Amino acid sequence: xxxxxxxxxxxxxxxxxxxxxxxxxxxxxxxxxxxxxxxxxxxxxxxxxxxxxxxxxxxxxxxxxxxxxxxxxxxxxxxxxxxxxxxxxxxxxxxxxxxxxxxxxxxxxxxxxxxxxxxxxxxxxxxxxxxxxxxxxxxxxxxxxxxxxxxxxxxxxxxxxxxxxxxxxxxxxxxxxxxxxxxxxxxxxxxxxxxxxxxxxxxxxxxxxxxxxxxxxxxxxxxxxxxxxxxxxxxxxxxxxxxxxxxxxxxxxxxxxxxxxxxxxxxxxxxxxxxxxxxxxxxxxxxxxxxxxxxxxxxxxxxxxxxxxxxxxxxxxxxxxxxxxxxxxxxxxxxxxxxxxxxxxxxxxxxxxxxxxxxxxxxxxxxxxxxxxxxxxxxxxxxxxxxxxxxxxxxxxxxxxxxxxxxxxxxxxxxxxxxxxxxxxxxxxxxxxxxxxxxx
Amino acid sequence: xxxxxxxxxxxxxxxxxxxxxxxxxxxxxxxxxxxxxxxxxxxxxxxxxxxxxxxxxxxxxxxxxxxxxxxxxxxxxxxxxxxxxxxxxxxxxxxxxxxxxxxxxxxxxxxxxxxxxxxxxxxxxxxxxxxxxxxxxxxxxxxxxxxxxxxxxxxxxxxxxxxxxxxxxxxxxxxxxxxxxxxxxxxxxxxxxxxxxxxxxxxxxxxxxxxxxxxxxxxxxxxxxxxxxxxxxxxxxxxxxxxxxxxxxxxxxxxxxxxxxxxxxxxxxxxxxxxxxxxxxxxxxxxxxxxxxxxxxxxxxxxxxxxxxxxxxxxxxxxxx
Numbered sequence: 023x024x025x026x027x028x029x030x031x032x033x034x035x036x037x038x039x040x041x042x043x044x045x046x047x048x049x050x051x052x053x054x055x056x057x058x059x060x061x062x063x064x065x066x067x068x069x070x071x072x073x074x075x076x077x078x079x080x081x082x083x084x085x086x087x088x089x090x091x092x093x094x095x096x097x098x099x100x101x102x103x104x105x106x107x108x109x110x111x112x113x114x115x116x117x118x119x120x121x122x123x124x125x126x127x128x129x130x131x132x133x134x135x136x137x138x139x140x141x142x143x144x145x146x147x148x149x150x151x152x153x154x155x156x157x158x159x160x161x162x163x164x165x166x167x168x169x170x171x172x173x174x175x176x177x178x179x180x181x182x183x184x185x186x187x188x189x190x191x192x193x194x195x196x197x198x199x200x201x202x203x204x205x206x207x208x209x210x211x212x213x214x215x216x217x218x219x220x221x222x223x224x225x226x227x228x229x230x231x232x233x234x235x236x237x238x239x240x241x242x243x244x245x246x247x248x249x250x251x252x253x254x255x256x257x258x259x260x261x262x263x264x265x266x267x268x269x270x271x272x273x274x275x276x277x278x279x280x281x282x283x284x285x286x287x288x289x290x291x292x293x294x295x296x297x298x299x300x301x302x303x304x305x306x307x308x309x310x311x312x313x314x315x316x317x318x319x320x321x322x323x324x325x326x327x328x329x330x331x332x333x334x335x336x337x338x339x340x341x342x343x344x345x346x347x348x349x350x351x352x353x354x355x356x357x358x359x360x361x362x363x364x365x366x367x368x369x370x371x372x373x374x375x376x377x378x379x380x381x382x383x384x385x386x387x388x389x390x391x392x393x394x395x396x397x398x399x400x401x402x403x404x405x406x407x408x409x410x411x412x413x414x415x416x417x418x419x420x421x422x423x424x425x426x427x428x429x430x431x432x433x434x435x436x437x438x439x440x441x442x443x444x445x446x447x448x449x450x451x452x453x454x455x456x457x458x459x460x461x462x
Numbered sequence: 463x464x465x466x467x468x469x470x471x472x473x474x475x476x477x478x479x480x481x482x483x484x485x486x487x488x489x490x491x492x493x494x495x496x497x498x499x500x501x502x503x504x505x506x507x508x509x510x511x512x513x514x515x516x517x518x519x520x521x522x523x524x525x526x527x528x529x530x531x532x533x534x535x536x537x538x539x540x541x542x543x544x545x546x547x548x549x550x551x552x553x554x555x556x557x558x559x560x561x562x563x564x565x566x567x568x569x570x571x572x573x574x575x576x577x578x579x580x581x582x583x584x585x586x587x588x589x590x591x592x593x594x595x596x597x598x599x600x601x602x603x604x605x606x607x608x609x610x611x612x613x614x615x616x617x618x619x620x621x622x623x624x625x626x627x628x629x630x631x632x633x634x635x636x637x638x639x640x641x642x643x644x645x646x647x648x649x650x651x652x653x654x655x656x657x658x659x660x661x662x663x664x665x666x667x668x669x670x671x672x673x674x675x676x677x678x679x680x681x682x683x684x685x686x687x688x689x690x691x692x693x694x695x696x697x698x699x700x701x702x703x704x705x706x707x708x709x710x711x712x713x714x715x716x717x718x719x720x721x722x723x724x725x726x727x728x729x730x731x732x733x734x735x736x737x738x739x740x741x742x743x744x745x746x747x748x749x750x751x752x753x754x755x756x757x758x759x760x761x762x763x764x765x766x767x768x769x770x771x772x773x774x775x776x777x778x779x780x781x782x783x
Contacts, residue, residue: 105749112752135539135752227644227733277644279730281618285625420750424735425557431734451556457537 054150056353062090063347065354066119070100073123076368084357091350104128111139118342120351124171126162126336131417133165140340142168146352151360158412159377163338170340172359173377177298177335178406179235182305185317185395187293190214195319201265204322208274211293220276220292223283227431230423231334232296236262239332240324243413244422251461255449263441270434284308298334299403303373306393318399331409375403418456425451528758536755548759560735561743569718572654577711579662584669602663614727621652646736649729653737656724665710672706712772719768740764
């Protein structure tokens with residue numbers, strides 16, 4: 023008689039064997055993927071919050087293909103990963119894990135300040151899969167001929183809106199084509215809710231996320247795409263700031279930081295939030311009771327027929343140059359980020375928006391989402407990726423953002439005569455702080 | 463009378479007069495004496511060695527290194543020696559000037575307010591009629607023990623414009639609500655309130671120690687002479703408490719110029735940089751922008767500002783002593 027223990031183990035073993043056998047056939051279709059038989063070792067990954075959770079969740083599926091690789095995902099705070107990695111790089115790079123999660127906005131600071139801290143992924147085969155990712159997600163990830171990180175998730179901007187509140191005010195989201203339409207709708211919403219509900223929220227004085235999204239949409243950013251000059255005073259940015267000022271002047275904006283935004287939408291005090299696609303998870307996790315009440319539409323354009331795409335946020339994975347198991351590390355980030363299977367799994371599990379172009383074709387992406395009133399929000403969001411203009415955070419991103427926030431807030435409070443004057447001050451300050459010239 | 467002031471000043475006095483135990487008179491010839499003295503010095507230093515090693519590694523070296531950083535251009539990799547680079551920027555950087563202004567404004571508003579409250583608190587805690595003095599002393603000292611991060615989070619919630627308890631109370635009393643964290647004056651008030659809440663009790667305990675070292679007989683004599691309690695405070699308490707007040711004041715000035723946690727965690731230096739202090743600006747330059755050269759220069763400016771009045775104060779005290 024078999025002991026009960028062994029009885030239980032037999033089918034598991036069978037399943038494992040089956041699982042191991044299945045994907046190896048599928049792999050033949052992807053010639054760029056590393057050969058599982060040549061890859062082994064133990065690797066450690068530093069990541070944060072939901073990103074780390076999504077990666078951990080992926081490990082069993084990865085191990086079915088690469089049984090000889092042991093993956094250890096360390097979930098640290100968002101700021102901790104960056105701070106610790108910078109300090110370790112400054113100290114020579116020894117002590118870094120094999121894989122580090124890097125926020126795209128902060129990426130160039132790593133490569134330019136510490137060019138030998140991370141490995142050139144082209145040496146591991148990235149060049150052959152480069153085209154799988156959108157251009158705007160790759161611009162900060164390389165320096166010279168070297169590519170230091172593989173794009174992970176993106177933050178395609180959209181308007182997250184409350185269907186029920188829009189209905190009360192008689193607003194049809196399909197009729198909002200431009201920001202002017204949006205402002206007019208906002209006024210109606212304000213009137214219909216007796217001034218209680220804001221149309222949109224802005225973290226005036228603390229974060230310029232709304233401005234950045236509108237500026238990128240309008241083809242403008244703090245810096246030029248070659249990273250050689252300051253462009254925040256260019257017409258595209260001026261128009262973006264003027265549009266935000268119009269919203270404030272129309273009385274449809276309420277001031278709120280990250281936490282306050284969450285409290286506001288939970289309490290039904292705002293009808294929309296404008297953020298990157300990753301905010302979908304923030305909404306559904308914080309307000310599960312509002313299922314069915316939310317929807318998504320594309321950013322309104324600056325003029326009829328104009329661009330309705332932008333981006334904020336996004337991250338990538340880099341491999342330490344001191345890694346003892348670089349091949350294994352590459353196999354892991356390849357599976358997680360460069361295959362549809364890996365990316366869509368993380369989208370399902372934690373709402374991370376794939377920066378992989380082919381993910382758009384996945385059936386899950388076009389499936390209706392019940393929380394979102396049956397809307398296929400991922401198709402809506404991912405569909406904008408190809409239209410997102412390229413913009414470059416450069417190594418000075420945080421410095422520029424700190425300066426921009428102050429100028430913007432002062433302009434909205436009426437301390438400058440025009441948006442152009444406010445952004446001229448910001449441009450001069452960014453130039454003085456970074457040493458880059460202001461673009462003519 | 464000066465020896466009665468406080469343990470600190472008693473210790474200072476002792477150092478100036480030398481050890482209380484007299485040296486043994488040398489009976490041996492001169493060269494043996496020199497040898498013994500050399501050996502004694504060696505032994506003394508070997509006892510000191512563990513401390514000196516730690517001191518050199520974690521204290522002296524960072525000071526020297528950061529001094530070098532302040533004269534380097536960290537915008538290029540690797541950093542280059544460029545003595546004027548950071549110092550010139552300090553003169554023309556509006557954000558640094560704003561941070562300096564904010565720090566000094568906080569210093570001028572917060573420190574006197576806190577010292578006054580601490581003095582009142584110390585005098586009341588020193589009252590003989592006070593019941594459960596141990597409990598009250600602990601209660602007022604407790605804020606220092608609480609983790610800065612958790613207390614900052616609670617202050618953020620309390621002062622939340624839409625949902626905070628402070629605004630609810632104001633609203634209930636029929637007073638106007640304020641968007642505390644999103645207006646410059648509101649945010650500055652929150653920082654002042656938070657720092658005052660945290661450090662008043664600490665300073666009160668220091669002042670209380672000073673109060674308790676004032677001999678009771680002085681008050682008894684004053685009472686016999688029919689001196690009013692206000693005049694007792696004015697002519698006995700205040701003058702004798704002076705060195706302790708100066709000590710607490712100096713430490714508070716240092717603290718204010720290094721102010722970091724409250725503006726960083728409660729107001730995020732905002733809105734629009736309204737609560738950016740030298741501490742938060744230094745942190746950003748150093749650890750966010752990785753411009754250690756500029757951060758070091760800012761650090762030295764803060765240190766110089768903090769040091770100048772305290773050097774002045776110590777000299778004044780020494781003259782009086």
